[in-house]
Amino acid sequence: QQQVKQSPQSLIVQKGGISIINCAYENTAFDYFPWYQQFPGKGPALLIAIRPDVSEKKEGRFTISFNKSAKQFSLHIMDSQPGDSATYFCAAKTETGFQKLVFGTGTRLLVSP
Amino acid sequence: GAGVSQSPSNKVTEKGKDVELRCDPISGHTALYWYRQSLGQGLEFLIYFQGNSAPDKSGLPSDRFSAERTGGSVSTLTIQRTQQEDSAVYLCASSPRGLSYEQYFGPGTRLTVT
Numbered sequence: 270q271q272q273v274k275q276s277p278q279s280l281i282v283q284k285g286g287i288s289i290i291n292c293a294y295e296n297t298a299f300d301y302f303p304w305y306q307q308f309p310g311k312g313p314a315l316l317i318a319i320r321p322d323v324s325e326k327k328e329g330r331f332t333i334s335f336n337k338s339a340k341q342f343s344l345h346i347m348d349s350q351p352g353d354s355a356t357y358f359c360a361a362k363t364e365t366g367f368q369k370l371v372f373g374t375g376t377r378l379l380v381s382p
Numbered sequence: 383g384a385g386v387s388q389s390p391s392n393k394v395t396e397k398g399k400d401v402e403l404r405c406d407p408i409s410g411h412t413a414l415y416w417y418r419q420s421l422g423q424g425l426e427f428l429i430y431f432q433g434n435s436a437p438d439k440s441g442l443p444s445d446r447f448s449a450e451r452t453g454g455s456v457s458t459l460t461i462q463r464t465q466q467e468d469s470a471v472y473l474c475a476s477s478p479r480g481l482s483y484e485q486y487f488g489p490g491t492r493l494t495v496t
Contacts, residue, residue: 275424301483312386312473312487313425358425362483369415369438370483374424 272296273361275373282380288346290376292359295340299371300364304333304344307356307375316357317344349380384408386488388474394494395464403459403491407476414457415485416449417473425473431457433479464495 275292282288292302303318319326319333319342326333332345346353359373387406395401407414416428427441431451442448446464451457461468471492475485 303483310489312475312489313485314487315484318483360483368482369427369430370485371427372425 273359273371273373275359275376277376278374279377280379282346282349282378284349284351284380284382286349286380288344288349288353288378288380290344290357290359290378291341292343292373293339293341294361294371297340298364299361301362302333302335302342303360303362303370304331305358305360305372307358309355313358346378349378351380351382354378354380386474386476386486388472388488388491390491391489392492392494394496397466397495398463400460400462401464401493403461403472403474403493405457405459405474405476405488407455407457407474408486409455410478411476411486412454412479413477413482413485414451415475415477416457416459417475418443418470419473419490420470428459428472461493464493466495469493469495 273294304316305313306316307313317328317331319335321337330347335342356375356377358375360370362370389404412433414431418426429449430438446462449459471490473487473490475487477485
């Protein structure tokens with residue numbers, strides 16, 4: 270069964286610190302790994318995504334690290350800000366058949382001022 | 383441009399009643415998805431439409447749930463004989479053809495079954 274496991278469930282980081290969220294997958298039939306950010310009362314929004322042939326991708330303060338052999342990927346938020354407080358979902362896109370996203374269970378991040 | 387819109391934003395219904403939730407995707411997006419998000423939980427896939435192909439209904443939790451997409455655009459998710467466990471936020475997303483990892487979500491419909 271295709272699954273994406275995400276940890277931690279919740280995270281509290283001080284302003285200026287580094288937030289790290291981890292995900293692991295079991296099935297190798299994934300070909301894209303996006304991260305989504307969701308603020309309360311809103312739908313999730315695409316934050317950053319990575320292909321499995323790339324080990325790292327950086328966009329501003331957000332970086333995805335990808336370890337294909339370990340089937341793990343993580344989101345790092347550098348210089349975390351109170352405005353980053355949201356729920357973050359990792360996901361993996363199936364590469365064949367109905368191409369859809371399998372989402373992790375989410376991490377609720379709180380950045381304290 | 384206009385994003386994905388959903389209506390109603392909130393719906394309160396009595397147990398046993400039928401409800402219809404509407405989604406207007408971004409114009410030109412060929413793929414449309416429905417998800418369910420229970421309080422504090424992740425995103426549960428329900429159904430996926432891609433162009434004129436038969437939909438992927440593998441996520442529908444029971445035969446009380448159905449969805450249709452008319453003219454390749456607007457979609458309606460119908461829940462018959464609602465139960466209290468159906469209470470959740472129902473999210474719709476659309477994506478351009480060939481970019482199904484890049485999904486654009488609507489604000490959701492919060493359904494409460496009393």
